[in-house]
Amino acid sequence: MGTPAIEIVDVAKTFGDQTGATEALRGVSLSVDAGEFVSIIGPSGCGKSTLLRIVGDLVPPDSGVARVNGKSPRQARLDRDYGIVFQTPVLYDWRTVLENVQLPLELAGRSRQEREARPRALLRLVDLEAFARHFPWQLSGGMQQRVSIARALALEPSILLMDEPFGALDEMTRDRLNLELLRVWQESGATALFVTHSIAEAVFLSSRVVVMSPRPGTIDRVVDIDLPRPRTDRMRADPRFFELVTTVREALRGDPAVAGGDDSGRSP
């Protein structure tokens, strides 16, 4: 198999301030193979965002190690291995849609030719070519998030980090963007780490779903999603889909595993 794309070993993180300390993560280990799509799900405060940010070198762990593509997260960041999508689109209002997608290429000092060609191709990929000259505030929330995904892919990152990217969108838009994300992700070949608190979304997108529980944030269980790819909208009505959703839901509740899709081997 070679080295995993993302490897987290016994990571712990505590946030402290005057009012006291919050143990965000304790003894978390996870290994993600290259090209996998792994979702992290759990209630608010379970440290799932923190875990994502430790992988992305946005937050340092207190103890334990994270390795990305066999390197430290810091080195991976400096090598620009990451594409990142936040819950809010984080688009710069003073830049057009096209200029927003160009930003990573500018920062990396890529050639003018590349700065022109690649963002246009990405906007075509997320079906927003017609809006290249618009400003972000002229777009709907769903469209803004598609721009943000296009921007994340601008440098052809090997790791795609997504922190509840569709959390603020309505259900229908979310379903549509899930399909679109899968299409874009498959084309990119990137390894995806996806934080969500929607069970259906996690099951639909992922090859594995990591279930976390809060205070302190720990991994309860990892559920293998054996739905075939490419995923289609019809699979949402598949009995197997429902089984897996139930498995994840029960894992979230802390119930013992009942249905299939069992995979406790990878979690500590």
Next chain:
Amino acid sequence: MSETAGAARADRAEASRRRRGALAVIGAVVVIWEGSKALFAIPRYKLPHLYEILADFFREGAGGERWFTIMAQNAGVTALESLIGFVLGGAIGFILAIGFAHSRLLERGLLPYVVASQTVPVLAIAPMVVVWLGTSWFSKAVIAAYLTFFPVTVNMARGLRAIDPDALALMRALAATSRQVFVKLRFPTSLPYLFTALRISATASVIGAIVGELPVGSRFGMGVVIINAAQYYNWQPANLWAAILVSALIGIVFYHAVAFVERLVSWRPVASTT
């Protein structure tokens, strides 16, 4: 296309509405001014007729030239001093703001003195500055800068910090240098704050320049005109009123110039407070 045409039409309607509003205000001022003069029998030395103030511009000065040329020359001097002071103060304020945004320690150390500098009346400082630097345009520009830098420092420092944490996280994830973060994120984010400050500073710089012209020794500028007119106020009140009008006009022009530049560079329609 029709969308932009519609927007242009709405803009024109808005502009004509604003013009009508401005005219209505001027009309109201005339009515109240002359009305209260007639109603309460306010004497000339307290409130001259508006036409007397206007006529003052056409009066002949000591050298034989009309007062509007004298006013225009002095206004020009004051405007230039204000402009230089505005640019100077803006630059100093900007640099201080970057320092403050960069280092809490620097802010904590310097901010009390910056605040203190603004609590001292500029009227008390102006004579000293004129003694130090002479009665040339430079001392006036320095006094104008003294009033200008403060709003820029305070607002800009706040603007440079008003960054969405995720926008910073994005920059970090993309391995941006701190210079790139400043140029591509912090500076554009702070622009609305900067322009709010510049609007305040624009009028403050004119005040600074005029106050700088008040001390003995100055020969040109609206401050000089105001001092002279004040001495002869009982005898010739319209002269001071005319000087006030011209001074206000300089400030208004400055303010609108800043607002105009703001509209040119801003990335979003600016709320119309002009």
